[in-house]
Amino acid sequence: MRARGSVQALLAVVGASLLAAYSCGGSEPVGVQAPTKTGVAVSEHDAGTDMSRCDFKGRTDREVSESSGPGTLYPNIRRVYTVVGEGDESRRVLICREVDTNLDGMKDVVRLYSDKGESLHENADTNYDGKIDTWITFAAGRVGRLEVDTDHNGQPDETHFYVRGRLSRIERDTNQNGKADIWEIYSQGHLQRMGLDIDHDGHVDRWDRDEVAARLAEREEQEEDDKRAREEKAKREAELDSGVTDAHVSARQR
Numbered sequence: 001m002r003a004r005g006s007v008q009a010l011l012a013v014v015g016a017s018l019l020a021a022y023s024c025g026g027s028e029p030v031g032v033q034a035p036t037k038t039g040v041a042v043s044e045h046d047a048g049t050d051m052s053r054c055d056f057k058g059r060t061d062r063e064v065s066e067s068s069g070p071g072t073l074y075p076n077i078r079r080v081y082t083v084v085g086e087g088d089e090s091r092r093v094l095i096c097r098e099v100d101t102n103l104d105g106m107k108d109v110v111r112l113y114s115d116k117g118e119s120l121h122e123n124a125d126t127n128y129d130g131k132i133d134t135w136i137t138f139a140a141g142r143v144g145r146l147e148v149d150t151d152h153n154g155q156p157d158e159t160h161f162y163v164r165g166r167l168s169r170i171e172r173d174t175n176q177n178g179k180a181d182i183w184e185i186y187s188q189g190h191l192q193r194m195g196l197d198i199d200h201d202g203h204v205d206r207w208d209r210d211e212v213a214a215r216l217a218e219r220e221e222q223e224e225d226d227k228r229a230r231e232e233k234a235k236r237e238a239e240l241d242s243g244v245t246d247a248h249v250s251a252r253q254r
Helices: 005-022 044-049 211-253
Strands: 063-067 077-084 091-099 109-113 119-124 134-139 142-148 158-163 166-172 182-187 190-196 206-209
Antiparallel strands (some): 063 077, 091 109, 109 119, 182 190
């Protein structure tokens, strides 16, 4: 049993979008307004027609910066900043960034940040039809959940769950009734077992297990445990060696 090809295809599309969107992260000096095709900075009116999803229009507490990615003739990256804190403690922080990844004039990826600069959420229109079809939620700077609308009806029907940045589980709603009917369980990046809800009552009717993948995952987990044990042993030995050396130095000084 192997994971559906759609998983790899989806991750490839999302990965390409994220790479195109953010590989040119801090390309412009803070506060500089890059010129558009006409040589004029993007106005509120222009922003309203490019599918902007950052909250800045009509707000005096927001600062907007436009920049161009590699090979583009006009700005396709927008960063929105706000000021947090007061007096000497005040600072400007990035709260929203959106990108036109296919250079059609419409923003198709937007990421929101906390006032500490941590990624919170990202939404993307991966097929460029003007509608969001991918939702990403971050946890401690890593992807925690990825939701996808595979049939483009406006609602997610596939959800990927991650633990410490690694894929742990996928839930799929194949009949679009709002309930998962396929559960895929992963370990160390490998599909271990798949649960099927055949009668669509919300409960697993059958579990299919990939014994080869399970043994491989168990072996990798054991190797990880052994590696951590070796690292901890080396650390303890290094600390012990350091203590002996310090004692010898102290004795000589006396």
